[in-house]
Amino acid sequence: MIRLNPKYIPLLATAVVMLGLFGTGSLLYPNFGTPRVIVNLLNDMAFVGIAAVGESFVILSGGIDLSVGSMVAFVGILIARLLQSGCDPFLAMGIALCTGTVAGAMMGSLIHFFGMPPFLVTLAGLFCLRGLGFVIYPESIGIDHPFYGEVLPQLSVLVAPKTVLPFTAMCFLASVIIGTFVAGFTRFGRNVYAIGSNENSARLMGLPIGQTKITLYAVAGLFSALSGVVATFYMQSGNPASFVGLELDAIASVVIGGTLLTGGVGFIPGTLMGVLILGLIQQIIIFNGTLNSWWTKIVIGVLLLIFIVLQKFISRRPAGAT
Amino acid sequence: MIDWFSDLLFWIIFGAILLLLRRQKIFWTVGALALLLLFNQFFTPGFFHVQLLDGHFYGSRIDVLNQGAKVMLLSLGMVLVIATGGVDLSVGAVMAIAAAVSSRLLVTEHQPAGVAIAIALIFSVLAGAWNGLLVAGFGIQPIVATLVLMVAGRGVAQLITEGQIINFLDPTMVYLGNGHLFALPFTLTLVLLMLIIALFFARRTALGLFIESVGDNDEASRYSGINAKQVKFLVYTFSGLCAGLAGLVACSNIKSADANNIGLYLELDAILAVVVGGTSLQGGRFYLVGAVVGGLFIQTLTTTLYARNVSSDISPVPKALVIIAVCLFQSELFRARLAYVLRPLGRVLKPLSSRLPHSLLTATRHDSPKP
Numbered sequence: 198m199i200r201l202n203p204k205y206i207p208l209l210a211t212a213v214v215m216l217g218l219f220g221t222g223s224l225l226y227p228n229f230g231t232p233r234v235i236v237n238l239l240n241d242m243a244f245v246g247i248a249a250v251g252e253s254f255v256i257l258s259g260g261i262d263l264s265v266g267s268m269v270a271f272v273g274i275l276i277a278r279l280l281q282s283g284c285d286p287f288l289a290m291g292i293a294l295c296t297g298t299v300a301g302a303m304m305g306s307l308i309h310f311f312g313m314p315p316f317l318v319t320l321a322g323l324f325c326l327r328g329l330g331f332v333i334y335p336e337s338i339g340i341d342h343p344f345y346g347e348v349l350p351q352l353s354v355l356v357a358p359k360t361v362l363p364f365t366a367m368c369f370l371a372s373v374i375i376g377t378f379v380a381g382f383t384r385f386g387r388n389v390y391a392i393g394s395n396e397n398s399a400r401l402m403g404l405p406i407g408q409t410k411i412t413l414y415a416v417a418g419l420f421s422a423l424s425g426v427v428a429t430f431y432m433q434s435g436n437p438a439s440f441v442g443l444e445l446d447a448i449a450s451v452v453i454g455g456t457l458l459t460g461g462v463g464f465i466p467g468t469l470m471g472v473l474i475l476g477l478i479q480q481i482i483i484f485n486g487t488l489n490s491w492w493t494k495i496v497i498g499v500l501l502l503i504f505i506v507l508q509k510f511i512s513r514r515p516a517g518a519t
Numbered sequence: 520m521i522d523w524f525s526d527l528l529f530w531i532i533f534g535a536i537l538l539l540l541r542r543q544k545i546f547w548t549v550g551a552l553a554l555l556l557l558f559n560q561f562f563t564p565g566f567f568h569v570q571l572l573d574g575h576f577y578g579s580r581i582d583v584l585n586q587g588a589k590v591m592l593l594s595l596g597m598v599l600v601i602a603t604g605g606v607d608l609s610v611g612a613v614m615a616i617a618a619a620v621s622s623r624l625l626v627t628e629h630q631p632a633g634v635a636i637a638i639a640l641i642f643s644v645l646a647g648a649w650n651g652l653l654v655a656g657f658g659i660q661p662i663v664a665t666l667v668l669m670v671a672g673r674g675v676a677q678l679i680t681e682g683q684i685i686n687f688l689d690p691t692m693v694y695l696g697n698g699h700l701f702a703l704p705f706t707l708t709l710v711l712l713m714l715i716i717a718l719f720f721a722r723r724t725a726l727g728l729f730i731e732s733v734g735d736n737d738e739a740s741r742y743s744g745i746n747a748k749q750v751k752f753l754v755y756t757f758s759g760l761c762a763g764l765a766g767l768v769a770c771s772n773i774k775s776a777d778a779n780n781i782g783l784y785l786e787l788d789a790i791l792a793v794v795v796g797g798t799s800l801q802g803g804r805f806y807l808v809g810a811v812v813g814g815l816f817i818q819t820l821t822t823t824l825y826a827r828n829v830s831s832d833i834s835p836v837p838k839a840l841v842i843i844a845v846c847l848f849q850s851e852l853f854r855a856r857l858a859y860v861l862r863p864l865g866r867v868l869k870p871l872s873s874r875l876p877h878s879l880l881t882a883t884r885h886d887s888p889k890p
Contacts, residue, residue, distance in 0.1 A: 261662070307843070311850040314800050316606075316662075320787055321839040321846075328836030335832060437832070441783075445670060458663045491677035498671020502653075505663050 647759015
């Protein structure tokens, strides 16, 4: 019999839940199992997903990033305003991504240099970015740049008959692939896992704690900003009041994806599945038509609970065995 | 003339309180509040104006007390939770549940206000007990355990109100958030009552010591015979009760229950109030009065920004900067570094830096609870 490494059990459970939800949806509604629904799912969840990849890094290191929703809204309004004033779209996106990275690095520096809890620092980031978004422009701005209207729709690939994979979904999948590679196969990724498992041991092993932590929050900021850029593709507008509570969706999908909130255990592909589970729940509720949207919150809460209890049992077992 | 005199009296009393507290940790919180008020005294016209109308006081400072009641109530529960090394993210959602339950009972089920309030409080205590069960019973990390209710709680509240915003005009319910007692808002009495109850249990019984002990070192306190699980369970239940009260006050303020917006982001304000009040997020030593003053500070800041015509959308920015500043000054590393940079001023800063270099040399404890 194959011995399953306990660290893969949460990932497996996530996969089972995802397939179970998809199976249920396909059985209940005839058009649920079509490629178009899957593509829509990837498209709708793209910005949540990209933010969740960044959040995974932070959570893997044992921290938490609450500034995601505000960052996405901030980047959205920044790009919209820059485009409105006649800026080149690529320059606008570049500025947005740099701003996100710098903001992340600043939060990381506060956390590292002054030993402040990540929870508080990113909370301040949440407030700050939300307010700064309103400083840029207090209302929603629509984007009518030719790049958004004409070039973007062409950047899609035909993946199945009558089904095109839009650019936003491709950005999402690319982020997951890059995230998986960085977390699993680079020195930086290993340092993140090491800090998440035990920061003291990591320090005693001589790993560069400060450098890793600051890079880590910068990477999270970059992914949040990228998520904001993708959100402008999706919404075709920027609004400083939007995406309140996106960080909760991101954290929920990371946890449902099998990453331990204590840090050190988890995989980016798990996050992909967690995001898809969130999307599937929404899709099923939309397909049903009679259920209200607040059931989404309850189901996500229940799923969170199940996964947390599951993780508790798994993380207890190896401790007892050794 | 009267205003000038009452202001002077106010500052003399405030100064006396500050002087009395100069050796206490809470000095910094009260001092920050004093600075903020001083700023308003000189730069915000009308902030200090208080008038007596129909036997009730009205004015910006009274508004702060009334509007701050929610955060102060929440921070009372939150400070005990944080003292055990945890955090309760669900208080906003519990507020929404309490508001939803009470207004549904009042309006849809035509129950008397007393019954509605009692059942709403029972619900919020149950919600707190659920958090306690997850944290103490299953040993789940507090952030995660309370995240469940934070996400699901608002859904439950929506379910109770059936997605509607329920309006009510019941005099008892309206009195809760808008009434006056002894010429001052009734909410102030409510806060003081809860503070006295909490102070009694925390300082006149061994419970406070148990809470600090559990927060400082869970394992060690268990070995010394403290039922850590029971303590944690109790603390989360109390936080639920406080959140329920805050929820009732919040829905009474606007005479309606909006499950989507009641208590939104208030958990963050409560946590900030606790931190500003001098309690470390690492757990251990806690300051009940500090947390309440912290709540007052946050509300004064918010009211100041509104009084100075800062749009409510932009007001988070200065709020965030103040939080960062306060937290920086509470960070021992920052104070040590500051003391190092400002060595020439060492004599003045000595009280700040005396015990700091030690903490720079030793690594943090490996089992210290993560915030």
